[in-house]
Amino acid sequence: MQECLFCRIAAGDQEADVVHTSDNVVAFRDVNPQAPTHVLIIPKDHIESARVLKERHADLLAEIFVTAAHLARANGIDRSGWRLVTNSGEDAGQSVHHLHFHLLGGRKMAWPPG
Numbered sequence: 406m407q408e409c410l411f412c413r414i415a416a417g418d419q420e421a422d423v424v425h426t427s428d429n430v431v432a433f434r435d436v437n438p439q440a441p442t443h444v445l446i447i448p449k450d451h452i453e454s455a456r457v458l459k460e461r462h463a464d465l466l467a468e469i470f471v472t473a474a475h476l477a478r479a480n481g482i483d484r485s486g487w488r489l490v491t492n493s494g495e496d497a498g499q500s501v502h503h504l505h506f507h508l509l510g511g512r513k514m515a516w517p518p519g
């Protein structure tokens with residue numbers, strides 16, 4: 406069994422509420438939602454975090470952002486507003502070491518984030 410939780414979700418070996426899937430990307434609802442809409446968008450390939458991204462990931466990142474906009478529409482938050490955020494490293498509070506973007510919306514967000 407793979408060690409990485411999000412690799413297991415991407416492979417379908419770990420249960421998740423998957424809301425979108427393509428050849429390169431999977432999106433599923435966060436198990437501990439911080440907003441009425443809280444979806445995690447991940448690459449299927451294991452990438453540790455935004456820290457290790459390279460030019461060659463450009464197409465993947467474009468797909469992730471387009472997927473976020475699509476899911477915002479699908480969840481009815483495209484007009485009210487939404488946030489797309491990735492945590493990289495300890496100070497940012499990254500707890501799962503497989504690149505993921507949080508799509509958050511459905512409530513008023515504070516700025517700056519905590």
Ligand code: 5GP
Nearest residue numbers: 421422433434435436437492498499500501
């Ligand atoms: P991070 O803190 O690394 O930015 O975000 C990790 C996120 O993964 C957290 O919001 C956490 O709730 C979520 N998470 C952790 N384990 C699971 C799981 O098994 N299933 C799902 N759907 N989300 C998870």
Ligand code: ZN
Nearest residue numbers: 409412451503
């Ligand atoms: Zn992984």
